[in-house]
Amino acid sequence: MKEDIIQKIKEVGVPESEVExxxxxxxEQVLDLLFEDLTEKSSDQELEVIEARIKEAxxxxxxxxxxxxxxxxxxxxxxxxxIMNMYLDLIDAFQKNVADAKALxxxxxxxxADAKALxDKAMETxxxxxxxxxx
Amino acid sequence: xxxxxxxxxxxxxxxxxxxxxxxxxxxxEMNNSREQTIQDLTxxxxxxxxxxxxxxxxxxxxxxxxxHITDTQWDKLHNEMIEDLSKRExxxxxxxxxxxxxxxxxxxxxxxxxxxxxxxxxxxxxxxLQGLSQTGQDFFKWxxxxxxxxxxxxxxEKEDSVPQKPLVDFSKFTxxxxxxxxxxxxxxxxxxxxxxxxxxxxxxxYTELRNAIDSTRFNLENGxxxxxxxxxxxxxxxxxxxxxxxxxxxxxxxAIQKAINHxxxxxxxxxxxxxxxxxxxxxxxxxxxxxxxxxxxxGKNFKNSLSELMDEETAKRYIAFLAGDEVTPVLEPTPxxxxxxxxxxxxxxxxxxMNTRLEEIEENIRxxxxxxxxxxxxxxxxxxxxxxxxxxxxxRIQINETNAESIKVVVSTAISYLLDKNLLTVPVxxxxxxxPVxxxxxxxPVxxxxxxxPVxxxxxxxPVxxxxxxxPVxxxxxxxPVxxxxxxxxxxxxxxxxxxxxDQLRELRxxxxxxxxxxxxxxxxxxxxxxxxANGLTDAEKIQYFDLMNQKKEIDKLINQVQQxxxxxxxxxxxxxxxxxxxxxxxxxxxxxxxxxxxxxGVTLGGRIIGKGAQSLSTKxxxxxxxIKYDTRKGKTIEQLNxxxxxxKRNQWWANRLGEVSSVLIGGSTGYALGTLFExxxxxxFHIGMNNHSASEIPTAGENSNPSNxxxxxxxxxxxxxxxxxxxxxxxFETITxxxxxxxxxxxxxxxxxxxGWNSNQMGWLGDxxxxxxxxxxxxxxxxxFFTELSRLVTKEQLMGxxxxxxxxxxxxxxxxxxxxxxxxxxxxELLLGx
Numbered sequence: 001m002k003e004d005i006i007q008k009i010k011e012v013g014v015p016e017s018e019v020e021x022x023x024x025x026x027x028e029q030v031l032d033l034l035f036e037d038l039t040e041k042s043s044d045q046e047l048e049v050i051e052a053r054i055k056e057a058x059x060x061x062x063x064x065x066x067x068x069x070x071x072x073x074x075x076x077x078x079x080x081x082x083i084m085n086m087y088l089d090l091i092d093a094f095q096k097n098v099a100d101a102k103a104l105x106x107x108x109x110x111x112x113a114d115a116k117a118l119x120d121k122a123m124e125t126x127x128x129x130x131x132x133x134x135x
Numbered sequence: 136x137x138x139x140x141x142x143x144x145x146x147x148x149x150x151x152x153x154x155x156x157x158x159x160x161x162x163x164e165m166n167n168s169r170e171q172t173i174q175d176l177t178x179x180x181x182x183x184x185x186x187x188x189x190x191x192x193x194x195x196x197x198x199x200x201x202x203h204i205t206d207t208q209w210d211k212l213h214n215e216m217i218e219d220l221s222k223r224e225x226x227x228x229x230x231x232x233x234x235x236x237x238x239x240x241x242x243x244x245x246x247x248x249x250x251x252x253x254x255x256x257x258x259x260x261x262x263x264l265q266g267l268s269q270t271g272q273d274f275f276k277w278x279x280x281x282x283x284x285x286x287x288x289x290x291x292e293k294e295d296s297v298p299q300k301p302l303v304d305f306s307k308f309t310x311x312x313x314x315x316x317x318x319x320x321x322x323x324x325x326x327x328x329x330x331x332x333x334x335x336x337x338x339x340x341y342t343e344l345r346n347a348i349d350s351t352r353f354n355l356e357n358g359x360x361x362x363x364x365x366x367x368x369x370x371x372x373x374x375x376x377x378x379x380x381x382x383x384x385x386x387x388x389x390a391i392q393k394a395i396n397h398x399x400x401x402x403x404x405x406x407x408x409x410x411x412x413x414x415x416x417x418x419x420x421x422x423x424x425x426x427x428x429x430x431x432x433x434g435k436n437f438k439n440s441l442s443e444l445m446d447e448e449t450a451k452r453y454i455a456f457l458a459g460d461e462v463t464p465v466l467e468p469t470p471x472x473x474x475x476x477x478x479x480x481x482x483x484x485x486x487x488x489m490n491t492r493l494e495e496i497e498e499n500i501r502x503x504x505x506x507x508x509x510x511x512x513x514x515x516x517x518x519x520x521x522x523x524x525x526x527x528x529x530x531r532i533q534i535n536e537t538n539a540e541s542i543k544v545v546v547s548t549a550i551s552y553l554l555d556k557n558l559l560t561v562p563v564x565x566x567x568x569x570x571p572v573x574x575x576x577x578x579x580p581v582x583x584x585x586x587x588x589p590v591x592x593x594x595x596x597x598p599v600x601x602x603x604x605x606x607p608v609x610x611x612x613x614x615x616p617v618x619x620x621x622x623x624x625x626x627x628x629x630x631x632x633x634x635x636x637x638d639q640l641r642e643l644r645x646x647x648x649x650x651x652x653x654x655x656x657x658x659x660x661x662x663x664x665x666x667x668x669a670n671g672l673t674d675a676e677k678i679q680y681f682d683l684m685n686q687k688k689e690i691d692k693l694i695n696q697v698q699q700x701x702x703x704x705x706x707x708x709x710x711x712x713x714x715x716x717x718x719x720x721x722x723x724x725x726x727x728x729x730x731x732x733x734x735x736x737g738v739t740l741g742g743r744i745i746g747k748g749a750q751s752l753s754t755k756x757x758x759x760x761x762x763i764k765y766d767t768r769k770g771k772t773i774e775q776l777n778x779x780x781x782x783x784k785r786n787q788w789w790a791n792r793l794g795e796v797s798s799v800l801i802g803g804s805t806g807y808a809l810g811t812l813f814e815x816x817x818x819x820x821f822h823i824g825m826n827n828h829s830a831s832e833i834p835t836a837g838e839n840s841n842p843s844n845x846x847x848x849x850x851x852x853x854x855x856x857x858x859x860x861x862x863x864x865x866x867x868f869e870t871i872t873x874x875x876x877x878x879x880x881x882x883x884x885x886x887x888x889x890x891x892g893w894n895s896n897q898m899g900w901l902g903d904x905x906x907x908x909x910x911x912x913x914x915x916x917x918x919x920x921f922f923t924e925l926s927r928l929v930t931k932e933q934l935m936g937x938x939x940x941x942x943x944x945x946x947x948x949x950x951x952x953x954x955x956x957x958x959x960x961x962x963x964x965e966l967l968l969g970x
Contacts (some may be wrong), residue, residue: 001813004809006495010385012718013718013721014717015717015718016716018714018717021710021714022710022714024572025707025710025711026716027812027813028707028815029416029707030804031789031794031812032704032794035789035790035793035794035797036786036787036790038790038793039785039786039787039789039790039793040782040786046969047792047793049969050793051792051793051796053801054793054796054797055796055800057877060800060801061569061799064811064932065799065932067797067812067813069670069968072968073815073969075967081267085215089681093745094711094714097715097735097738097739097745098426098718098719100732101715101716101731101735101737101738101873102719102720102722102723103460104674104734104738105719105723105724105731107483109724110766112674114673114674114675114678114768115674116675117675117678117735118349118674118677118678118737119730119733121677121678121681121682121737122681122733122734122737122741123679123729123733124681124685125736125741126688126741127708127709127712127736127741127742128704128729128732128736130368130681130709131566131709131712131713131732131733131736132729135707
């Protein structure tokens with residue numbers, strides 16, 4: 001599975017050196033999505049039990065087994081497909097972000113005032129300032 | 136009246152208590168005797184004489200006159216007193232008496248002088264008494280027809296023979312001998328004086344008078360009131376008079392009662408004020424200053440110098456105003472032109488309509504706000520609320536503008552009127568001085584001066600200075616700039632003012648609170664996010680999103696409601712943006728790398744939509760916990776919308792919580808690759824492109840190599856954690872290698888309960904070894920079905936420990952009792968999975 005996802009990541013243009021990092025990032029996002037879906041199907045009491053189990057996990061392997069249970073709890077027999085699709089959806093979203101951003105820059109380069117204004121506005125954001133300060 | 140209740144027979148404790156009557160005929164007799172003695176002293180043949188300080192005879196009217204009695208008289212009085220006290224059962228100071236008897240004349244005089252000195256010391260500061268004024272004398276002129284006759288002492292009169300005539304003529308007491316309130320016995324003495332008649336010379340001891348009224352009051356037939364009062368009155372010889380029967384008429388008695396009540400009030404007030412300090416010097420000065428200020432404001436202090444504060448004319452008018460005789464000039468009523476009336480009427484109608492509309496909007500807003508907080512609004516409600524607020528603002532702006540127009544019409548009319556009446560002068564701005572131009576030899580025809588722009592309301596034409604000539608070659612005649620006549624235009628200012636006031640009103644009414652504004656902005660942002668998920672946003676809309684977001688951030692900072700993004704999510708977002716920006720830079724001409732970051736932030740709304748709503752492939756199974764907020768809300772009831780919002784918030788909260796908890800665990804494991812987390816689920820042999828496979832075709836965790844009844848696998852819809860689940864982990868969990876979901880396992884034909892940490896005795900089994908085939912008979916087959924299914928559903932480690940054994944035992948016995956073994960195993964698995 002991982003190889004396939006890695007391959008897909010490479011296809012969207014992520015540099016080789018960042019592929020593993022991106023895969024990790026996607027995995028964390030998948031885990032977040034799993035939790036979101038789990039909350040939809042579980043009562044507060046059940047979620048409290050889940051939280052306690054995660055907190056008391058004795059090892060990462062134990063944690064993996066718990067997550068595996070949760071995945072099957074949330075998605076049943078189709079957990080495998082669903083997890084895989086989550087990865088793919090995220091990669092698609094990333095690809096779309098990249099395409100949109102490229103298009104925005106190209107429009108700005110070609111003199112589109114709105115595109116330029118949007119770029120300027122994005123540069124005023126707190127997020128941009130934070131990222132710039134990390135360079 | 137019962138004579139035994141007479142005040143003269145009472146002992147007053149001088150504390151305001153009711154005197155205790157002492158009833159004894161002998162005392163009465165003794166009193167009479169004593170009074171007789173006094174009478175003898177002052178009026179009898181052996182009466183005392185008045186002497187001055189040198190013991191020379193003098194008139195009783197002299198300031199230093201005092202009554203002098205002989206030794207015989209003194210002895211008689213002394214005996215009288217001893218007898219009196221013994222009758223009253225008050226022990227006499229015999230020792231003193233005997234001592235006094237043994238004292239020499241010189242010692243007696245010395246003691247006497249010491250008493251006088253002490254008395255003088257006590258009386259220090261008291262004003263010497265003056266004779267009764269005419270008022271006092273008139274008041275106490277009793278109706279005996281004589282007025283100045285010798286006072287008749289009625290002390291011996293019986294109560295049943297209440298005198299109908301005046302008894303005391305106070306006018307007899309003049310000079311130093313006027314009535315001084317003082318008990319002749321000395322036991323009922325009171326220093327508290329009251330002045331019932333406003334005359335300081337006619338005074339009474341408060342306690343004595345009150346007691347007298349309480350004890351000896353007698354209402355006469357003619358309405359007068361009779362009392363017996365122990366005053367310090369003295370007769371013409373200066374001898375004290377003991378009890379003094381006095382008759383007051385109704386008016387006088389009312390005055391007395393009023394004075395007593397007043398004293399009561401004063402006493403009460405004094406008591407209430409006990410412990411309170413009086414005004415400080417500064418406080419008193421402050422009050423004085425306030426009075427001065429008040430006088431200033433009333434013009435009292437500037438009656439003759441107001442011109443120092445204002446010009447003379449204004450001062451005159453102000454004084455006239457204070458005096459209340461200012462005349463307001465009356466302007467003649469001017470007929471309002473018809474067209475103006477019509478216009479004003481139209482404006483009124485328009486205003487009425489707008490106000491009606493405004494009321495409708497406000498009513499709708501009120502309905503929405505009824506019974507719930509804005510923070511609890513659903514998206515639909517929030518949007519409706521925002522729409523109504525905007526509509527309200529819009530109508531108000533229209534109302535303001537219409538009002539402004541109305542004001543403009545009225546003001547214009549007023550200005551025209553004032554100009555017509557020459558009551559208003561229009562200031563004319565200075566005309567710039569013409570620049571002197573050197574004369575040109577050849578005169579060039581000067582173009583005609585343009586006609587000044589007529590200003591209708593200005594009655595006086597604005598003088599235009601002569602145009603300097605000649606201007607060298609003016610190709611186009613340049614009109615001299617005539618400054619526009621400054622017509623007062625309060626409209627704009629007034630509109631701004633009205634808006635400012637309305638803003639204030641809104642704030643006062645709580646309609647423009649930061650919380651509400653934040654909620655409004657949140658609603659607008661949500662609407663844009665919804666639109667982005669549905670149809671995408673234009674660049675302008677994205678810019679608007681950023682602007683709104685910034686506004687909301689600022690407000691949220693003010694109200695301390697900034698929703699802090701978790702550090703973990705913020706870092707993930709930044710990683711995503713940086714990676715995407717790096718990819719963007721490939722093949723695109725970037726001015727700087729920062730442009731790539733800005734572009735990604737621009738298209739992802741600052742990274743806020745990263746990972747959100749990305750369900751193009753997984754929508755089939757995934758729940759809508761995240762995308763729910765982008766779902767259409769049309770056609771849903773308010774209750775449904777509320778439920779959606781509540782659920783979404785709750786789900787997000789739990790998702791974040793579980794994410795953070797996991798993050799802590801993963802972060803604590805050095806070198807742990809999260810990417811491996813799902814490998815156990817998906818399986819190493821899973822490939823992209825298998826998505827279309829049905830669930831049953833995809834190998835799942837723990838799937839038995841020979842699955843039976845796959846349809847009985849736990850469904851996602853079944854809440855797996857419905858029952859209380861013990862949270863304690865198996866004690867030996869860490870010693871067992873976790874089974875991968877992809878690794879199937881089975882119990883085999885037999886297994887030992889002890890292999891799983893189960894105590895077969897405790898569970899009531901026949902032995903440790905469990906048969907799962909027909910070798911164990913029918914029960915063996917049943918057990919086989921149960922445990923085979925169980926091994927398919929749960930991992931081996933989940934069965935470890937007595938706790939798991941108990942769960943297994945519970946459902947195995949249910950199978951014995953008739954439940955389908957596969958179904959029983961499923962239920963056991965549910966509990967074990969949730970354990």
